[in-house]
Amino acid sequence: MQLENKIQKTNNEEVKLEVESIDFFVRMMSILGLPRSVGEIYGVLYFTESPLSMDEISSRLSISMGSTSQGLKTLRSLKAIRTSYVKGDRKDHYIAETEFRRLFSNFIKEDILPHLDSAADRISRMEKHVKADSDINQEFYSTRIEKLKRLTKAGRKLLPALAGLLKI
């Protein structure tokens, strides 16, 4: 471990900033349904200039290596962080990716759109059941199914467009 890395954040204001940052991203990630540890890790990285290794993150947050590893994996899959080579150190180092536009686009692609695909299957099964049932008010059921179709179609169009509108 290199000397710089041993230097703790002792500066009071810097510590307070980090706390606010962690708080901010923990809440934000939890809106997106991501676990606390993921928000904590991103919160630390967001206001850190030099790349941090896994055990630095783990010890700053006092969370286990297991959690840290899982959290970094999630963040990597969302492309919310990237690894950065630090010469003379064998550990991987991470820095935050701060283009939120891309970040949301990845989240939508990875965590939302797959649901819309299975929704489409489910709707077509619904249609079969409605058509197969002569005892029911076809009009009513068909209208409701039509609404679901429009909803998923709109989702499929709007969600990816949403990330594009984020001029950040």
Next chain:
Amino acid sequence: MQLENKIQKTNNEEVKLEVESIDFFVRMMSILGLPRSVGEIYGVLYFTESPLSMDEISSRLSISMGSTSQGLKTLRSLKAIRTSYVKGDRKDHYIAETEFRRLFSNFIKEDILPHLDSAADRISRMEKHVKADSDINQEFYSTRIEKLKRLTKAGRKLLPALAGLLKI
């Protein structure tokens, strides 16, 4: 309890449709972070023509009255259902509100925008900490804070607009 209400869904296709509907809305609500029971209740109501009472919902889903009451409360607050008077029956009866546009708009207003408000406070505290700390790279920290501001501003604009775009 009136006679009609005792008539169970015995029709096979109608039962299958209900199962698919519940499945659909359970998943959809869970994307929005709402509990399973809320999705189940809306799923039953979505494909039901005549208003259902709380105990009809509870027994169709085999969930407790407590859960049903909580779930209906949530759905009411999102304006995803409304009560409907049924003459000669003292119980409240519910039907699904199917204008998804309004539904999402309420969800955003109720469950998302409040977070953006507290985010704004947190960001202004961050700014204070950065300004109070002469030892740090002001440039770097200010840029990051600026990004957060733009993010919350964009969220505040885009999210309500999103519901408006839903022509459903």
Next chain:
DNA sequence: CAAAGATTTCAAAAAAAAATGAAAATTGCA
């Protein structure tokens, strides 16, 4: 290529979220 270091995996523990059910509160009818 061995072994020390770094990371990942995963069963078990802990924590958080949701459901239950019974008691309390509310409602509306006689």
Next chain:
DNA sequence: TGCAATTTTCATTTTTTTTTGAAATCTTTG
């Protein structure tokens, strides 16, 4: 108003999710 029906509340239980920590795996370099 009083009472029975309905609904809500909330402490407890159950279920689900997340974290831990130790073992297994993978990596680097001496």
